[in-house]
Amino acid sequence: MALKIGALGFGGPFALLAVLQKELVERRRWLPAAEFNECAGVGAIMPGPIFFATAVLAGHRLRGLAGAAACALGLLLPGFVLVVVIATLYVQVRQTPWVAAVSGGMAAGVVGLIASVVFNTGRSTVRAARDAALVAAALAALALLKSDPLVVIAAAALAGALWLRPGATKEIQ
Numbered sequence: 001m002a003l004k005i006g007a008l009g010f011g012g013p014f015a016l017l018a019v020l021q022k023e024l025v026e027r028r029r030w031l032p033a034a035e036f037n038e039c040a041g042v043g044a045i046m047p048g049p050i051f052f053a054t055a056v057l058a059g060h061r062l063r064g065l066a067g068a069a070a071c072a073l074g075l076l077l078p079g080f081v082l083v084v085v086i087a088t089l090y091v092q093v094r095q096t097p098w099v100a101a102v103s104g105g106m107a108a109g110v111v112g113l114i115a116s117v118v119f120n121t122g123r124s125t126v127r128a129a130r131d132a133a134l135v136a137a138a139l140a141a142l143a144l145l146k147s148d149p150l151v152v153i154a155a156a157a158l159a160g161a162l163w164l165r166p167g168a169t170k171e172i173q
Contacts, residue, residue: 005055005075013049015113020055021120030062033124040121045153052076130163 005019017040024031031039036054039061043054052075059071093099126132138156141147 013051016051018113018117
């Protein structure tokens with residue numbers, strides 16, 4: 001599965017996160033949504049792309065160290081080879097109208113994938129008013145105040161420890 005996503009996944013880390021979520025949670029049902037979201041949360045604070053860290057963490061949860069290594073190799077190797085080949089070709093044809101049109105269409109598709117991740121993660125994560133308040137505060141800090149994402153994630157982790165511990169919230173009805 002990691003080899004397939006590594007070879008065929010396009011659009012950057014958040015678009016690939018949507019593909020990974022659909023594959024692991026919805027299609028194959030290898031991980032429950034809550035466990036995938038936990039991997040994504042930890043992946044967000046790890047160095048490197050969120051998608052890569054999330055996939056390696058999910059591989060570790062499913063098959064231990066061998067699963068993590070298989071995910072890492074499966075994701076890195078095909079992408080490396082494809083980037084080298086595509087970059088070589090793209091430099092030669094990037095100015096053609098057809099290639100520009102294809103690139104624009106792919107960009108629109110990536111926005112849809114990212115919106116899907118936000119919607120699905122939000123639907124399974126926001127269960128109480130405090131969850132929603134934390135999401136709104138993080139969004140405001142990132143979009144309006146242009147805060148550093150790492151600071152926002154650290155602040156959200158601290159707020160979660162204080163507000164979202166078991167027994168501190170009521171479920172949204």
